[in-house]
Amino acid sequence: MKPPRFLYCDPDTLDAAVALKAQHGFDALMLAGGQSLMPMLNMRLASPGVLIDINGITDLQRVVRTDDVLEIGAGVRQSAIESDEQVHAAVPLLARAVPHIGHVENRHRGTVGGSIAHADGAAELPCIAVTLDAVIVVRGASGEREIPAKDFFQGFLSNACAPDELVVAVRFPVTPAAAGTGFVEVARREGDFALAAAAVQAELDEQGRISRIAVGLAGVAATPVRATAVEDRLTGAAADPDTVAAAAQLAADVVTTGDDLHATAAYRKHLATTVVMRAVLAAVADAEQRTQNGSAS
């Protein structure tokens, strides 16, 4: 478990990193927290000619909030957003999901951009990005591009970056104050990749019916996916458990992962419906709580 030979580059600035990436293209991989890349190197599952270490680039380590957008730099550590009140207030779903990423030791090293770029269909941050219609900011030789999350994750561990591009930030829309959120994950052990996880953000109308809802799933396909059929069924529907449970059944259809060592396909389908039901009910309860708190104040 020793990596093959590679050229190690340690740029201080984003421009320098972009120039290196442009020079080496797909032969270069970005090293951020290394929580996925280093095991892949050591097991020789990845053998890049060049490793561009972006840990020294402070420009990538900022969290900036404007009125309706929270922009998180690619180099921000996962544990930093886990403990950042500003992030919790702006995008509560991140606060719910991030503690499920590995163990705290992994989150101290792992970065937001690293998880997004690695594009694991079972990982939490890509799922949240897809659920919330986040935008992935990438930069290459010809400048910056904004890629909607739904277009960024293209398949098993593959993203929409061109050979000369790297992820520089993720922009999450700020969550409306009355929206409720829920995140439910099932994994073999704490910190393992999700067998299935559901991320839900829901808003209720004055009658307590669901007016807007987003339902994302991790662990059930090559990429994170939205359960649009569930969203459609629940939009405008009552938020009672029976209705939610019936709608959640539709989540089974987005499960495309087959049998593996840890789960059968049939189990994953049932699990997908279970976590969707539970996450929707949690989001609804959260929204009801927020509405009560809002009217009380």
Add this chain to the structure above:
Amino acid sequence: MTATQDPARTTEEGPDRPAFTYIGKDRRRVEDPRLLVGRGGYIADMKLPGMLHAAILRSPVPHARIASIDVSAALEIPGVVAVFTGEDVKAHMDPCMNFGPATITQYPIAVDKVRYVGEAVAAVVAENRYIAEDGVDAIVVEYEELPVVSDPRAALEPDAPVLHEEHGSNLGYERTFEFGDITAALESADLVVEDELHWGRSAGMPMETTGAIARPGHNGVLEIYCNSLNFSYLQFLLAAALRIPSNKLKMQPVPAGGSFGSKFTAHKVPTLAGFLALRTGRPVCYLEDRLDHLMNSDHHGSDRYYKVRMGFTKDGLITGLDVDVVDDYGAYMQFGVGTHGNALSQAVGPYRFRDLRYRLRAAVTNKCQQGAYRGFGSEVHNWVLERLVEQGAAKLGIAPEEIRKRNFVLPEEFPYKIPGGNVYDSGNYPGVLEKALSMIDLEHWRKEKERLRREENRYIGIGIATTQERSVFSSTEFWFWFDEPPFPITSSPESATITIDPTGAFQLLLHCQAMWGNSPETVATTILAEEFGIEPESVNVSYADTSRALPGTGPGGSRFTVMVAGAVRGAARKLKKKLIDIAAHTLEVAPEDLELVAARVQVRGAPERSLGLPELAASAYFFALNLPPGMQSGLEESYTYDHPYTTLPSPDRSDLGVFYPIMGHACHIAVMEVDPDTGMTKFLDYVAVHDAGTVVNPKSLGGHVTGGAAQGLGSTLYEELAYDADGQFRSSTFLDYLVPTANEVPPFRIGHVETPSPYTEYGIKGGGEGGRMVTPSAVSAAIDDALREYGMHVRELPIKPADIVATVQAARAKG
């Protein structure tokens, strides 16, 4: 005719038991200070001048003839020193040590054929491990793939492809033992429960893998530094494989960073390192990485398929047990079927039934070989027994604790000879159960179970297990399977050497590699402290290399505490006699009027007339004219302690003899919650009570219970060395081989009961295999109990969440 002899009984049992000063006290481990500051001194910490590193090319296919190997590109890489293949080992060494069938031979690099994914195909030796792995990547091998044998039952079919042509079939071994009359016992039963069970393959997973550094040294001596545990017992077998005289192989003990069985006589790694060093003429380090260890360790654990029946009277008394087991040994059978000898040592568990049939078929398949894992196969039999007792209790409507009470061997029945011949030395099974029940409010949990189901739709289960925990193996278990065993070994001794230096300070030399993260030094120094009245922390402990080691067997089968205590006490008696003789001569009193108290030899009744150890030691080393006439200078004594109670099996094997008589016992009670829609489980409470005889150190014994229970939990819910139907290995990293972490392991509440052994020094029994003997049974029962309304019945380990949900969904679909 069975050899019968009454073993010597010691005096530590009963009301006359002496009070101990150090034994039985919670003390901090003496090993910890150096480990906590990173001075453990492991293989990876050692660097010898000019040392090379080896990396192994492993087979990607499960069964193939090796058509060709092209190593030329690897040899061109700067820094690669040499590459070795099966042709080289065939030409320059003999097969590895082997206690299995002689027609199943093994080399540390595959010769002609590969027989499992991960088997070594070539070894690259290079200036460092990085370059060695580059060399591995550059080797080109042509395989002619052969049909694969993955399922052990299919392996025994007449038309199955054969792994070892010389052996002729995949049946490594078959035998049926019957003790009593099983047919009559089942016919007379009011209820016969049957089951088909599968204990899946897991393994001890130490933080440090197996490693060795071999150095061709001066005078033609090959030195091997290794973390294998039994080298002083079996060193000559390594020398034989390497074709060197045993006195020209010096094995140096190096602490192991965990074993749990995985380093028990681990032979492939030191043998290969020795071979590579001899061939290159330079020191070579071969340390498994995690990939090597997972797919190619010497010690995958048991992998057994059972068909079993147990009879009960309507009152819940067990009438008999009928076992038919196929064990998947993988491609080689290094220890023969010793893991089933282990099961037979406690075949009836703590229960009184007399009729037993045990049919074993050992299958050879395209998988990594089986070896030792905490329990050595007896933990599997415990699980099978308890599965059947649970089923009987449920069908008869008897509470699980009650059916056990009705069947227990009672305290007044010891020593108790079980069907098959082994003897249980002592025990108090009802006492252990009562202790466990006193630590948990079962009635409360039974009410809570009903209430939570009714009011909150939650599923709570309670599981009880009462199992044996045999300790101190005798080597007969490895060969009584054979009518004409080639090497019917009966010795498994342990030795100790105590030296008091000229200043009165203590050196303790142990004669095996006992240090694998357990507490061998804590135990040995506690005994020494008890004997001499010194502080355990003041003793320096070291380990003999094989050029000077006395007979020693090392840890395994929960033997070390009992055996080292016997060795240390034996040496202490000799040394105390010498000290008293010196003092008697100096003080001019009769030796019988002297006693050794708190590191001084004093006159009985007149303690002011005394000599301290430094004064006596100075005399012993420097003032020969002050010694009694004829006494030799110096203060050093050794003692070799043999197994305290073992007998030969009868020639016809109607009686297997006494081979594992120091019998511990345990009761675990688990309260769990199961989520029927995710299959996830969590613990609400867990009580573990063990009886390991006289407890030397409650803290370290508690560690064994906790660690063992955590590993039992791993084998029950998480860990699986999985092969698919095509023989591909699916658990080659920790992404797939799931070791439970602190998040999954509940806080076990531990209790101790002490029923001293009548046969061991101080009445100690072994408890090293700890909770793993029990946890699988308790957890399986708790999960069944939680989902009883869905017909949950655990038949296979590990229990995966998908299996739980499938059972629930199927039951719901039936309505």
